[in-house]
Amino acid sequence: MKANVYVTLKQEVLDPQGDAVRRGLMSLGFAAVKSARVGKLIEIEFDGKDRATAEKELKQMCEKLLANPVIEDFRLELV
Amino acid sequence: MKANVYVTLKQEVLDPQGDAVRRGLMSLGFAAVKSARVGKLIEIEFDGKDRATAEKELKQMCEKLLANPVIEDFRLELV
Numbered sequence: 001m002k003a004n005v006y007v008t009l010k011q012e013v014l015d016p017q018g019d020a021v022r023r024g025l026m027s028l029g030f031a032a033v034k035s036a037r038v039g040k041l042i043e044i045e046f047d048g049k050d051r052a053t054a055e056k057e058l059k060q061m062c063e064k065l066l067a068n069p070v071i072e073d074f075r076l077e078l079v
Numbered sequence: 080m081k082a083n084v085y086v087t088l089k090q091e092v093l094d095p096q097g098d099a100v101r102r103g104l105m106s107l108g109f110a111a112v113k114s115a116r117v118g119k120l121i122e123i124e125f126d127g128k129d130r131a132t133a134e135k136e137l138k139q140m141c142e143k144l145l146a147n148p149v150i151e152d153f154r155l156e157l158v
Contacts, residue, residue, distance in 0.1 A: 006120055021121060024144050030136060032126040039120040041085055042100060047111040057109060065103050 087118035
């Protein structure tokens with residue numbers, strides 16, 4: 001079974017990395033760029049169980065290790 | 080207009096960060112995890128044009144700044 005986990009900074013948290021990306025893009029001539037935010041994409045492969053169990057375990061993984069719930073949100077996708 | 084850019088290491092490139100995530104998950108008791116790979120998710124907001132132009136510009140952004148084509152693949156998604 002495969003899953004994608006998307007970890008993004010909460011909207012209210014400043015993102016200096018994203019801001020550097022935005023400025024980089026603008027200096028390359030992409031003047032239309034208004035904002036950029038950088039998050040993580042974690043692709044996980046694991047031994048298959050039923051979808052419900054898998055989703056529950058993935059949620060625990062995010063809460064315990066993959067995301068920092070104070071400043072980050074996460075989104076799961078089983079593929 | 081909003082777009083998500085997913086940047087991942089090519090399959091044949093070693094991913095020490097992903098390996099650290101896998102070992103971290105295993106040591107937390109998630110024994111079913113077989114592999115983990117870490118990539119980037121870049122959320123970009125830009126002034127709207129038609130979809131075709133937007134996709135073309137985003138591809139250029141990836142090739143010029145967001146991804147390293149030697150070791151990384153990218154995937155675009157207009158939202």
